[in-house]
């Protein structure tokens with residue numbers, strides 16, 4: 001191969017005529033290899049039309065203005081509310097089936113004034129606090145065990161992985177036989193409904209602790225217990241709170257279901273009773289309360305998580 | 314007491330990966346003097362990290378023994394501080410509390426702890442950042458935290474696993490100067506692993522070249538440069554000569570491995 005500087009000063013490489021090849025083979029990659037051919041006959045690579053720019057509102061992950069955010073948030077609540085109002089006011093649907101928002105408000109106010117709303121709410125909340133509290137108390141240590149030790153994983157994963165697919169409501173008859181119709185059976189349903197998922201999700205959060213962080217802790221003199229307490233738990237805490245947030249919502253669902261079946265108090269009980277007397281306005285009012293309490297619980301846990309997880313990048 | 318801080322005798326390490334045996338290290342004999350600075354260079358996969366984790370006690374050798382001050386290493390401990398390439402700082406702890414981690418495990422007073430943490434923060438230039446969280450730090454600053462945290466335990470040996478591998482060239486030079494100053498100020502024995510030959514020659518009094526597959530010592534070269542070095546030494550003819558020699562060795566062993574792998 002010869003190199004020649006042409007009058008313009010650019011360098012061109014020529015393959016020698018006749019296609020002879022240098023007999024000295026240089027193994028240095030990029031120096032001795034002859035230039036590769038084969039692309040000359042290719043047609044030009046197809047191109048697409050230049051892309052159209054999307055409005056910020058419709059661009060993936062693009063932040064939108066505060067104003068747009070507020071408008072959309074308001075609409076999110078207002079649209080269903082207006083639809084409800086229109087549907088009930090036009091009386092397309094019979095008022096017995098779909099009471100107007102105003103009637104629901106009045107029914108709610110009525111229950112609030114009589115004090116039954118507070119009693120029922122507290123009864124349900126109390127059950128969630130006890131049932132889900134127990135679930136957390138059991139599942140967090142189990143999850144840490146599973147996420148930290150292969151032995152714990154091998155021993156617990158198969159059985160918990162299976163148990164979580166048994167619906168808690170399917171246990172209701174059994175629990176009534178075992179525990180009677182009092183509080184224990186309701187708390188047990190909440191426990192069964194949330195403990196397995198919370199264990200597995202806690203274990204997942206614990207498994208995300210980087211191995212290097214654990215290794216480096218040992219080289220800094222930490223013992224096993226200290227590694228768990230001072231490294232594994234703090235690192236997994238935001239993830240554990242995420243798990244709790246998801247499962248607290250499930251617990252709140254389960255309590256209402258449990259009270260629907262059999263109870264003398266609670267929001268679920270109130271719904272069943274109102275249903276017996278075709279008081280759809282009361283049912284709607286209780287549903288709204290259930291939603292609002294659930295949302296409040298979620299917001300509280302989210303704020304707690306954001307505080308605890310300030311350090312998460 | 315012997316002059317060696319660290320001694321590896323006939324050290325080998327095998328891994329079993331999906332049924333096949335991977336020989337990561339074989340027949341490593343290495344003596345490292347107290348207060349010396351030794352660099353290990355080798356291509357990626359030559360067993361550098363494996364070597365450090367054996368010395369740190371995070372894994373056990375398949376054959377041979379590792380001794381620190383004549384006593385066999387049986388597990389990890391604060392007498393051998395380790396710094397990973399990733400830094401592995403605690404993201405929920407501030408800079409100051411990262412550095413304090415090892416000291417919090419010891420029966421010393423709060424004041425004593427604060428005094429020591431303060432000294433290492435100063436030494437690594439982190440004092441202005443003492444209340445920052447790791448997510449607010451650059452890669453180089455995070456490595457400083459990891460180094461200060463290991464030093465605070467006053468290890469016999471400081472083990473560095475490609476600590477500057479992910480840094481840009483300028484930051485890397487700052488860190489090289491920093492590690493030289495730390496070595497001068499604390500007189501800690503340093504065993505550093507890197508794939509950057511220039512870095513190894515600039516920092517080390519000795520450079521050990523690892524050949525790959527299985528990882529073994531291919532050469533052990535004394536760097537005859539004054540211990541008191543600055544960046545200008547990188548332009549000195551002696552520096553360039555040693556560096557060239559080691560680069561050729563690394564290249565040769567790397568080529569050999571590539572040729573065998575594709576054969």
Ligand SMILES: Nc1ncnc2c1ncn2[C@@H]1O[C@H](COP(=O)(O)OP(=O)(O)O)[C@@H](O)[C@H]1O
Pocket residue numbers: 328329330335336337355356357358359360361362363364
């Ligand atoms: N835990 C492990 N399991 C299986 N193989 C491993 C393990 N750790 C390292 N190895 C293998 O050992 C060899 C050396 O790895 P390593 O020490 O990480 O090299 P280096 O740090 O020089 O890049 C590589 O072939 C790697 O695949």
Ligand SMILES: [Mg+2]
Pocket residue numbers: 361362363475
């Ligand atoms: Mg490595």
